[in-house]
Amino acid sequence: MVTIRLTNSMTRRKEDFQPINRDRVGMYVCGPTVYDRAHLGNARPVVVFDTLYRLLRNEYQPDHVKYVRNFTDVDDKINAEAQRRKAAGRPESLEALIRERTEETIAWYHADMDALGALRPDVEPRATEFIGAMIAMIEGLIAAGHAYEAAGHVLFRVRSYRNYGALSGRSVDDMIAGARVEVAPFKEDPMDFVLWKPSDADLPGWDSPWGRGRPGWHIECSAMSYELLGDSFDIHGGGLDLQFPHHENEIAQSCCAHPQGGFARYWLHNEMLQVEGKKMSKSLGNFFTVRDLLGQGIPGEVIRFVFLMTHYRSPMDWTAEKARQAEATLRKWHRVLTGVAPTRPDDVVVHALADDLNTHGALQALRGLYDRLEDVRKVEAYGHPNDRSSLAESGDAIEGRFVASAQLLGLLLAGGDAWIGAGVDLAPYTARLTALREAAMASKDFSAVDALKSALTAAGVEVRMSKAGVELLPGPGFDASKLEALQ
RNA sequence: GGCGGGUUGGCGGAGAGGUUACGCAGCGGAUUGCAAAUCCGUGAAGACCGGUUCGAUUCCGGUACCCGCCUCCA
Numbered sequence A: 001m002v003t004i005r006l007t008n009s010m011t012r013r014k015e016d017f018q019p020i021n022r023d024r025v026g027m028y029v030c031g032p033t034v035y036d037r038a039h040l041g042n043a044r045p046v047v048v049f050d051t052l053y054r055l056l057r058n059e060y061q062p063d064h065v066k067y068v069r070n071f072t073d074v075d076d077k078i079n080a081e082a083q084r085r086k087a088a089g090r091p092e093s094l095e096a097l098i099r100e101r102t103e104e105t106i107a108w109y110h111a112d113m114d115a116l117g118a119l120r121p122d123v124e125p126r127a128t129e130f131i132g133a134m135i136a137m138i139e140g141l142i143a144a145g146h147a148y149e150a151a152g153h154v155l156f157r158v159r160s161y162r163n164y165g166a167l168s169g170r171s172v173d174d175m176i177a178g179a180r181v182e183v184a185p186f187k188e189d190p191m192d193f194v195l196w197k198p199s200d201a202d203l204p205g206w207d208s209p210w211g212r213g214r215p216g217w218h219i220e221c222s223a224m225s226y227e228l229l230g231d232s233f234d235i236h237g238g239g240l241d242l243q244f245p246h247h248e249n250e251i252a253q254s255c256c257a258h259p260q261g262g263f264a265r266y267w268l269h270n271e272m273l274q275v276e277g278k279k280m281s282k283s284l285g286n287f288f289t290v291r292d293l294l295g296q297g298i299p300g301e302v303i304r305f306v307f308l309m310t311h312y313r314s315p316m317d318w319t320a321e322k323a324r325q326a327e328a329t330l331r332k333w334h335r336v337l338t339g340v341a342p343t344r345p346d347d348v349v350v351h352a353l354a355d356d357l358n359t360h361g362a363l364q365a366l367r368g369l370y371d372r373l374e375d376v377r378k379v380e381a382y383g384h385p386n387d388r389s390s391l392a393e394s395g396d397a398i399e400g401r402f403v404a405s406a407q408l409l410g411l412l413l414a415g416g417d418a419w420i421g422a423g424v425d426l427a428p429y430t431a432r433l434t435a436l437r438e439a440a441m442a443s444k445d446f447s448a449v450d451a452l453k454s455a456l457t458a459a460g461v462e463v464r465m466s467k468a469g470v471e472l473l474p475g476p477g478f479d480a481s482k483l484e485a486l487q
Numbered sequence B: 001g002g003c004g005g006g007u008u009g010g011c012g013g014a015g016a017g018g019u020u021a022c023g024c025a026g027c028g029g030a031u032u033g034c035a036a037a038u039c040c041g042u043g044a045a046g047a048c049c050g051g052u053u054c055g056a057u058u059c060c061g062g063u064a065c066c067c068g069c070c071u072c073c074a
Helices: A040-060 A076-087 A094-115 A127-143 A172-178 A219-229 A240-257 A290-295 A300-308 A320-337 A347-354 A359-382 A385-390 A395-408 A427-443 A447-458 A480-484
Strands: A005-008 A013-016 A025-029 A065-069 A147-150 A153-156 A193-198 A213-215 A232-239 A263-270 A273-275 A316-318 A461-466 A469-474
Touching: A005 A263, A025 A040, A025 A219, A040 A065, A040 A094, A040 A232, A040 A263, A040 A273, A040 A290, A040 A300, A040 A347, A040 A395, A065 A219, A076 A094, A094 A290, A094 A300, A127 A147, A127 A153, A127 A193, A127 A213, A127 A219, A127 A240, A153 A240, A193 A240, A219 A232, A219 A240, A232 A240, A240 A263, A290 A300, A300 A320, A300 A359, A316 A320, A320 A359, A320 A395, A347 A359, A347 A395, A359 A385, A359 A395, A427 A447, A427 A461, A427 A469, A447 A461, A447 A480
Parallel strands: A025 A065, A025 A232, A232 A263, A273 A316
Antiparallel strands: A005 A013, A147 A153, A153 A193, A193 A213, A461 A469
């Protein structure tokens, strides 16, 4: 049992993680608004918290961890897309078109995040499934004096919660002083935020004590975390951009609605993603989705590896060079370890992860383990019997530990090696090249050997020739169709 | 303008007040029909200016630059 330490945004310190109940560790992570394909930035918290989820499952048993990640399916951008389809002549109701859009987006999201080796959370609630819970929570907040109705809206009374700003380190007065936001005239205080807002006939809405309307953005996470994890739970995560105002508002709502509970005990925020040193944005033209990368032939496992190279609390820069390095390393590992069954994760890897999710350190530990594996294999193959018997553990044992450790990071997952071309049988080409080479050795005319070698290289095959013989391996850009042309 | 985070060798990226991080790339060598792969070896850093200290890349202060949030763009 290792002590997991996590940097708690609330205290700004690295703390020992002690779950409320070690038989039921709860984690809530803010999920996507399902209006379009997930972009690469959306994928970072998914990988970060998937890695934490895997670590928690390893430490507390898989069925003792409950991971909740929501789908926000109430949103103006979703409405806009549905209205666009309606305007284009679709006969279905607006609600049906909204459902259609969110359904297809969720399916994309699942496919893309699956490709990154992310486990599905235990529960993936949709906001629209918890409207009743949100209304009940809002009613409670009004009854307790923490919210008020004004001009068809319900607003949270920020001044009624003394600790407002504790998470993000802001004071209400400072924020008002520096505010650049236009303040709605019906607000008691500029910082008050919307819990419920009215919907007109062109927008989706639900009946409520305040008329037909829809929830504000923040209340869904408060309602869903309460329903699914209770008034006190262990970990709440999300991107740093959510720290304020989203998480601050969640805290205010939840703590005022359920003063008996402590809400989330450990707040984790991942830093943002950049692309080639700049913020990813549509205006800079460096905006792309996870699907874009997958479509370019960059495997999800490579994307994940690149993410893991950077600590989650540092800004992460996506570069083509990193992807290249990650792919090279993964190919090396896959070649040796494909098909190896996992045993138990390596202590060094687990300790790295337990130290505030030091994924970079964990990858370094894996490199070290790989080096040790090669050394042991050499001794096993060429060493004296005395050397062999003195080995602390066999190569097979190290391999099992390596794979278990990699899988703790979401790498080298079972069935996840198709992209390296492991399924293609290169033996016929190996035999042909070997035969040509043996003939060339005698004739000293290597032109036929070089021709075949070039063709194989062009098909993305790595050609290795040594005294021991010829070895062919699928390499970067491996293309089985080009190979067939050589038949 | 307010608040927060950061700045390490060509690139990525750590720990530690004094000892080689490490990986990739580079360079030298071994090996190879040639390459590739592999192995051995190797140079290279701590944004800038001060301070504390016997000694700082590591602690403190300032400057510059970068990033994020403050705007329902993760």
